[in-house]
Amino acid sequence: MKIPFLSFTEVNQHVKAAMLQSFEDFFDSGWYVLGERVKKFEQEYADYNQVNHCVGISNGLDALHIALLSLGIGAGDEVIVPSNTYIATVLAISFVGARPVFVEPVKATFNIDPQKIAGAITDKTRAIMPVHLYGQCCEMETIMSLAAKHNLFVIEDNAQSQGASYKGKLAGSWGDINGTSFYPGKNLGALGDAGAITTNTEALARKAAVLRNYGSEKKYYNEVIGHNMRLDECQAAFLSVKLPHLAGWTEKRREIGAWYTAALKDCPQLTLPEIADGATHVYHQYVIRTPQRDALQAHLQQQGVGTLIHYPIPPHLQQAYAYLGFKKGDFPIAEEMAETCLSMPLWPGMTQEQVQYVADTIKSFYRS
């Protein structure tokens, strides 16, 4: 059996005709930047995410960047971020001239440890950026009350967890202003780069909308020094076609996640992902951990199973962040995760038989 890490076949098949029609409508409209398709998708995504406002942005990294700019965070400020996040969260902080301050995750959930945040707060801290990693919503209640107590902003990085929730409230609806990504491999994926900001605060939505469009609301009148970071009209049209399917695709991801857990729970060499009390998971990734990660990955590859490592080097050890002066051992939990984590194949349409084949192949590795 050959099982790719990711396959769009099933998802694409369900939307192909509607996508082609939406492209033709877009093509014929003769309006290609910031038109009615972006506006329509912004309303639809705000409704889906149960927030007052959505602002379409060029990609997830730019969405986080604009979110930080909208809050006025910049040089001299510190922003708290998990030590095991994808580099984009940290880059956004760098782009505004602020300093990332890393806080270790909880091993079982991979998400930032709310108990460790208070210890990282200084008089320069302006914001906390929780990342709902791999599809599980962070323990947002504790994070929000810490932020309120210390007068900090919260910016959720919701690139991986559209539809996940904590105590019934959706990821991307807790923070002051939040970013998400519609990169093709994300749970809701465009056919290229795309992203969005979600917020309940009208003034922040307006700031973000101005900043993404040359700092201008009225054409050729520039209020602030802005960017060109707009969601593409064509991608917005595609996303409107796909959004109604997201809930169904999420159900499939959850089913596949449950299959993996059932098929692997009797494998003592593995640490399986856990879900925190009150949190839900949308399985952007199903990430297992094992000290023999590299050999297991090679074995799976030989047997036709594609896997990936999210992520092999934590941000504090990346060459790009050498200037922060960290060394190996400074964030041992993030480092251990980078050395032991392995993401299983998972996409809507994957069958129980395929999951069983992956599980059996893992077990054959430990028997040999």
Ligand SMILES: *Cc1c(COP(=O)(O)O)cnc(C)c1O
């Ligand atoms: C994908 C991702 C981003 C960046 O999104 P892009 O659209 O690729 O720029 C940011 N944060 C996390 C956690 C991501 O997974």
